[in-house]
Amino acid sequence: xxxxxxxxxxxxxxxxxxxxxxxxxxxxxxxxxxxxxxxxxxxxxxxxxxxxxxxxxxxxxxxxxxxxxxxxxxxxxxxxxxxxxxxxxxxxxxxxxxxxxxxxxxxxxxxxx
Amino acid sequence: xxxxxxxxxxxxxxxxxxxxxxxxxxxxxxxxxxxxxxxxxxxxxxxxxxxxxxxxxxxxxxxxxxxxxxxxxxxxxxxxxxxxxxxxxxxxxxxxxxxxxxxxxxxxxxxxx
Numbered sequence: 001x002x003x004x005x006x007x008x009x010x011x012x013x014x015x016x017x018x019x020x021x022x023x024x025x026x027x028x029x030x031x032x033x034x035x036x037x038x039x040x041x042x043x044x045x046x047x048x049x050x051x052x053x054x055x056x057x058x059x060x061x062x063x064x065x066x067x068x069x070x071x072x073x074x075x076x077x078x079x080x081x082x083x084x085x086x087x088x089x090x091x092x093x094x095x096x097x098x099x100x101x102x103x104x105x106x107x108x109x110x111x112x113x
Numbered sequence: 114x115x116x117x118x119x120x121x122x123x124x125x126x127x128x129x130x131x132x133x134x135x136x137x138x139x140x141x142x143x144x145x146x147x148x149x150x151x152x153x154x155x156x157x158x159x160x161x162x163x164x165x166x167x168x169x170x171x172x173x174x175x176x177x178x179x180x181x182x183x184x185x186x187x188x189x190x191x192x193x194x195x196x197x198x199x200x201x202x203x204x205x206x207x208x209x210x211x212x213x214x215x216x217x218x219x220x221x222x223x224x225x226x
Contacts, residue, residue, distance in 0.1 A: 049213065
């Protein structure tokens with residue numbers, strides 16, 4: 001099946017710094033990718049829809065200026081957590097592919113200290 | 114807004130026991146339904162899906178799920194679990210009119226050898 005690669009798998013950063021997470025579709029082109037966030041024992045919450053060549057669409061309650069999304073090519077979307085704080089510590093997952101079968105990255109565990 | 118409820122957060126079973134994981138959704142319109150599984154250290158992957166037709170859906174590894182429209186349910190079943198079924202299972206729903214997939218909180222399944 002199609003593969004989506006997410007990098008890094010784990011990152012620890014200092015409070016106030018920014019962290020970039022990459023999501024790549026390895027063997028198919030993805031005009032749309034999705035970014036999710038998962039708190040411990042919570043659901044995967046959709047944060048935003050990343051659209052190639054245009055602005056991302058954010059879900060209600062997600063800060064656009066804090067979670068910057070760039071989808072510059074058909075195979076790459078990036079999520080940048082700006083001025084990270086400990087409450088941003090979470091598990092972030094991207095997905096690509098259509099509804100018939102979405103493919104997920106392995107996730108990124110972000111810890112802000 | 115639509116939501117997905119998974120009744121069990123953590124299930125522990127012995128090998129060969131039968132499994133049923135509950136899932137209910139709140140959206141009243143036309144939906145697609147999914148079960149995803151995440152094995153330890155691996156990507157989230159599709160277990161089975163329902164779009165239309167026979168409400169009893171067969172998936173990989175002996176799993177099946179039944180869509181009961183009147184109950185807004187899509188429960189996952191397996192007659193006899195194996196140790197290798199230890200994983201986290203997510204029920205998910207997608208409104209037919211867009212590509213967003215909404216997830217339940219997940220059920221962590223632990224099979225005792």
